[in-house]
Amino acid sequence: VLASIHDQIAVLNQSGVIIEANQSWRRFVEHSASRAFERASVGDHFLNACASAAAGGDPVASTLLEHVQEVLGELNARHRLEFSDATQHGAVWYEICVERLHRPEGGAVITRTDISAQKQAVTEAREQKQQLAHLSRAAILGELSGAFAHELAQPLTSILGNAEAALQLLPPAPELAEIGEILRDIIKDDVRAAEVIQRLRSMLARGEIQREPADLNQIVRDVLTLTRSDLVARNVSVSLRLTEALPRVLVDPVQIQQVLLNLVINSCEAMAELPVGERELTIETRSQGAQMECAVVDRGPGIPRDQLDRIFQPFVSSKKHGMGLGLTICRSIIEAHGGRLWAEAGPDGGAVFRFTAPGGT
Amino acid sequence: MELRPLIAIVDDEESVRRALGRMLAASSFAVEIFGSGQEFLDSLQTRRPRCVLLDYQMPGLTGRDVQRRLAQAQIRVPIIVMTAHDQPALREQCLADGAVAYLAKPLKRVPLVEIIDDAIGMGPTADPKPADES
Numbered sequence: 001v002l003a004s005i006h007d008q009i010a011v012l013n014q015s016g017v018i019i020e021a022n023q024s025w026r027r028f029v030e031h032s033a034s035r036a037f038e039r040a041s042v043g044d045h046f047l048n049a050c051a052s053a054a055a056g057g058d059p060v061a062s063t064l065l066e067h068v069q070e071v072l073g074e075l076n077a078r079h080r081l082e083f084s085d086a087t088q089h090g091a092v093w094y095e096i097c098v099e100r101l102h103r104p105e106g107g108a109v110i111t112r113t114d115i116s117a118q119k120q121a122v123t124e125a126r127e128q129k130q131q132l133a134h135l136s137r138a139a140i141l142g143e144l145s146g147a148f149a150h151e152l153a154q155p156l157t158s159i160l161g162n163a164e165a166a167l168q169l170l171p172p173a174p175e176l177a178e179i180g181e182i183l184r185d186i187i188k189d190d191v192r193a194a195e196v197i198q199r200l201r202s203m204l205a206r207g208e209i210q211r212e213p214a215d216l217n218q219i220v221r222d223v224l225t226l227t228r229s230d231l232v233a234r235n236v237s238v239s240l241r242l243t244e245a246l247p248r249v250l251v252d253p254v255q256i257q258q259v260l261l262n263l264v265i266n267s268c269e270a271m272a273e274l275p276v277g278e279r280e281l282t283i284e285t286r287s288q289g290a291q292m293e294c295a296v297v298d299r300g301p302g303i304p305r306d307q308l309d310r311i312f313q314p315f316v317s318s319k320k321h322g323m324g325l326g327l328t329i330c331r332s333i334i335e336a337h338g339g340r341l342w343a344e345a346g347p348d349g350g351a352v353f354r355f356t357a358p359g360g361t
Numbered sequence: 362m363e364l365r366p367l368i369a370i371v372d373d374e375e376s377v378r379r380a381l382g383r384m385l386a387a388s389s390f391a392v393e394i395f396g397s398g399q400e401f402l403d404s405l406q407t408r409r410p411r412c413v414l415l416d417y418q419m420p421g422l423t424g425r426d427v428q429r430r431l432a433q434a435q436i437r438v439p440i441i442v443m444t445a446h447d448q449p450a451l452r453e454q455c456l457a458d459g460a461v462a463y464l465a466k467p468l469k470r471v472p473l474v475e476i477i478d479d480a481i482g483m484g485p486t487a488d489p490k491p492a493d494e495s
Contacts, residue, residue, distance in 0.1 A: 146446060149445070149446065149447075150418065150445045150446045151445075153445035153446070153465075153466040153467060154374050154377055154445050154466065155376070156466065156467040157377050157380065157381070157443075157445070157466040157467040157468060158374075158376040158377045158379070158380035158381075159380070159467070160380075160467040160468065160469065161377070161380030161381045161382075161383060161384040161467075161468070162380040162383060162384075164384045164387070164469070164470040165380065165383035165384040165386070165387040166383075166387075168384070168387030168388060168470070169387050187469075190467060191467070191469065194466075194467050198447075198465075336448075336450075
């Protein structure tokens with residue numbers, strides 16, 4: 001049994017000598033061991049190996065020594081230790097587990113597992129989350145800065161117009177010179193304020209849309225890669241019905257990604273109350289004349305008919321902590337691309353969000 | 362007898378159109394202001410401005426809609442599009458549709474006045490009276 005296990009396993013007797021080791025352990029000792037204590041194999045005194053490595057300044061060996069001593073001394077039934085080794089292929093993570101051997105004569109079992117893959121997955125998930133958060137923050141800021149710019153440009157226009165008019169109407173009299181200065185200052189500062197807004201906007205928004213021919217199917221796949229860990233965590237299964245050889249769309253792929261991301265996350269949230277097995281998300285693509293269409297279909301409770309359009313209005317949200325801007329922003333992004341975004345009732349309950357984007361090479 | 366060229370200003374926000382109206386009136390233009398694209402289009406039955414300063418983002422008919430209707434009716438009034446939401450794509454669209462200029466708000470008196478002077482100079486309706494476009 002020991003031989004067939006991928007994990008590296010060694011059995012210690014009560015005094016800390018390795019009395020048995022599986023093939024993985026022995027292979028590791030021969031080929032991969034990088035720390036002094038890792039070279040201990042059958043017949044070697046593992047405690048001594050750890051002690052001398054610890055004395056040589058290896059902190060992992062020193063912790064492991066304590067663990068083994070405590071398990072052998074029956075102070076603890078089990079100990080776990082994680083550590084990493086830098087190799088030429090990057091960091092390798094190990095977990096070493098020390099457990100009491102349940103035999104009358106005592107002893108311990110040491111299991112060493114390569115947990116690099118799990119570590120990698122956790123890191124990736126964290127990075128994906130950060131990326132997601134950044135994308136939606138960027139979208140909201142971009143949209144808000146556009147809205148602010150518009151709301152502020154209007155009053156700045158009247159202030160500037162009035163001041164310019166007043167300056168023209170001002171009779172050239174010495175006693176009115178100061179008024180002229182005032183008006184010129186107002187004009188100057190109005191223009192300055194407009195420039196500040198313009199700069200802020202180009203900083204926050206990517207400003208104009210950078211259109212390029214893009215593969216809508218690839219955008220779908222990219223978004224699924226980005227949301228993979230989220231989908232797994234929410235127990236949502238995804239089925240794709242992508243039309244192969246779909247003509248390209250002329251879009252800013254990052255912005256369309258943002259929209260699709262938002263729709264996918266919304267759909268997942270709509271299915272949060274369903275039994276795990278029923279949380280199914282379908283994404284379809286197809287060509288509709290000159291436009292390409294993408295649909296995100298969920299099996300959630302659906303959207304009441306009279307709400308189908310209302311949900312795109314700003315500050316309308318069904319979520320506890322939602323700002324109610326997600327769909328508003330999605331729609332404005334799609335419309336800026338010359339497409340449409342709308343919601344429908346799904347064929348078997350649930351909701352369908354559909355958007356179009358203009359084709360073009 | 363109207364010697365000063367008539368300029369139409371279309372903006373849905375009252376304080377904006379009033380201020381722009383004052384600015385142009387103080388710059389030797391005659392000014393007529395409208396709160397919507399429809400009001401402006403209706404006014405063309407009775408008189409025709411030499412140039413129109415047209416806001417893009419308006420409820421109802423947008424600046425672009427007005428621009429299209431003028432083109433459909435073959436009314437060639439020089440159009441200056443102004444917008445509070447400047448986007449390069451919009452600039453291209455408006456100019457491609459025949460606007461003589463596209464300006465981001467706020468508008469400074471100079472160069473606006475020069476642009477209007479140019480537009481009036483090159484506009485086909487140099488006659489201040491309504492021209493027959495057939």
